[in-house]
Amino acid sequence: MSKRKPKPLPPEIEVEIEGLTHEGRGLTHFDGKATFVDYALPGERVRMRYTRLQRSFDEGVAVAVLRASPDRVAPRCPHFGICGGCNLQHLDPAAQIRVKQETLADVFTRIGHVSPAAWLPPLVAGHWGYRRKARLGVRHVVKKGRTLVGFRERGTPYLADLRRCEVLHPLVGERLVVLAEAIDTLSIRDQVPQIEVAMGDGPCVLVFRVMAPPSAADLEVLQGLADEHGFHCYLQEGGVETIRALPGHEVELHYDLPKYGLRMVFAPTEFTQVNLELNRLMLDQALDLLDPQPDERVLDLFCGLGNFSLPLARRAGEVVGVEAEAGLIARATANAQRNGIANARFETANLYADLTDQPWMRGQYHKVLLDPPRTGALEVLDWLPRLGVQQICYVSCHPSTLARDADRLVNALGYRLVSAGVMDMFPHTAHVESMALFERVPG
CATH class of the missing domain: 2.40.50.1070 (OB fold (Dihydrolipoamide Acetyltransferase, E2P))
Structure with missing residues (x-):
């Protein structure tokens, strides 16, 4: 049986770009059908070449910019548009972070049915040569x-x-x-x-x-x-x-955290943030938001090699870090010992499984730092009120799962979304890192 020939692509057309998707693609509608256009920006008029036809949407690429956005800049990399490593070099860096904040606000409203009482200023570091x-x-x-x-x-x-x-x-x-x-x-x-x-x-x-x-x-x-x-x-x-x-x-x-007198050692394949300058800003903001006190216990879930745990331990009474990967727990423990930190301990646990019998679950905690993978932290959220947690600093690498988890925390578990903001961990990409602070509502 012969294969059906693919439907021929329509000729190039001129379109007005209405917005930018969360993936960083221009959005337009033609004959009532949504079309996603690579390398096009909101407010632009472009000539578009179709690249793919779908039942509910089409895809294309801008082959000529007929009216440019004021936010359009010349890409620095000669390979931009071919290499898949970056997709936003044609957008001014200030506009990139603005778009990321708009993305976060959109998913909070649309998925989380919440809105922060205050927006945090975006965290921004160097735009080039940042990836380590x-x-x-x-x-x-x-x-x-x-x-x-x-x-x-x-x-x-x-x-x-x-x-x-x-x-x-x-x-x-x-x-x-x-x-x-x-x-x-x-x-x-x-x-x-x-x-x-x-x-x-x-x-x-x-x-x-x-x-x-x-x-x-x-x-x-x-x-x-x-x-x-x-x-x-x-x-x-x-x-x-x-x-x-x-x-x-x-x-x-290793990487150093001079403000906290820490040197963090890691193996080549162990997870660390790719952008060290932004990581330091992120740590400062997390500690400012949680403001751990000498008489408080802090729980760091998805703690990795102790990136948040050890700075927290410099100010809190006690920190307990929990992570599924035993190798990272060993590394976090070694980093604590190397830096002379005796008030932090680390436990191995699958945070997506039943935590009832975990020994670290028997105590109470004042505050929690959550830094989950893209899948979010939904499975652990219901435990937090039972542990007496009054404040949660949530560090997210995927805005949609943060919004979903915010919905649970705010609309079911009695917390309020105090503040939130984005962090430019991956400049020139559509990847959105963010941070949010939740507080338990009295009563």
């Missing part, structure tokens, strides 16, 4: 006769042909070609699918995922790469347990 954690694809492309290193093309499974990346830390972002040329000389160049970049305030680690053992000559190439450019090279032949440094390359990754 990344997973880069690697592929030798026969038709190009060379290896590519970087991110995928927008909307395709293929790697973009990148010469540089403006959002990666310059030590890596300016050396993508250097990395590609080094891999091109390896005997196992077709067996290196990925490089993981890990960097704090000090050295930069590159973890090369290898599907076959490198030869002695391959190791010499990686050694030369490290010597010339200041990298520390690791190999990963299987799971994370197989990661090992090349001889003489082992290094302790």
Whole structure:
């Protein structure tokens, strides 16, 4: 049976852009049908080329801007529009953060049926070279006769042909070609699918995922790469347990929190925030909102390696951090010991499962810090009133699940949304990080 031929795409048309979606795409309507237009901004008139037809909506891309928005700027990266790593470089950074705040306000109203009593000023740090954690694809492309290193093309499974990346830390972002040329000389160049970049305030680690053992000559190439450019090279032949440094390359990754007298150590594949400058601002705001006191107990749920727990412990009487991953709990405990913190302890628990028998659930807590993954924290919310929690600082990486959880906290569990605001953790992308403070309503 022959396949049905795809319906031919309509010719290019001129459209007025009415708004911006939460994914950063222009929104228009044509013949009563919603159409999402890449690289178009609200208020613009553009010539659009259709890229996909759906039953309930269509998709397209702006091929010419006929009337530009005052917020439109020239993208800094020559690969913008091809690489899928960024999708908002054509929008002024001040407008980007404004759009993110509008996104948060929209989901609070539409999904959460709540509104904060006050909006927090947006947290903004540097816009370029901020990214210190990344997973880069690697592929030798026969038709190009060379290896590519970087991110995928927008909307395709293929790697973009990148010469540089403006959002990666310059030590890596300016050396993508250097990395590609080094891999091109390896005997196992077709067996290196990925490089993981890990960097704090000090050295930069590159973890090369290898599907076959490198030869002695391959190791010499990686050694030369490290010597010339200041990298520390690791190999990963299987799971994370197989990661090992090349001889003489082992290094302790860390980031500092000078305001709290802390040095946070982490392994290359352990989760840390990609934007260290913004992370410091985020910690300051969280502690200002919660204002932990020496006689208070604070619970840090989804605590990771202690990014919030240890600063909180500098001011609170006691902090209990809880996280599902045992390795991160071990790391948080070690970071507490390294920094001389005796009033923080850490427990391993699946926070999406029944918590009834957890020993840390037997006490009472004054305040809670929530920093869940994209799926949110709905499963733990009903426990918080039972634990006596009066204040909740919720750090979110997905505004829709924050809004859903805000609905539960405010409209079912007796809390009020005191304040909320966005944080520009990922400039030039539509990704929205935010923070909200909830307080228990008396009585």
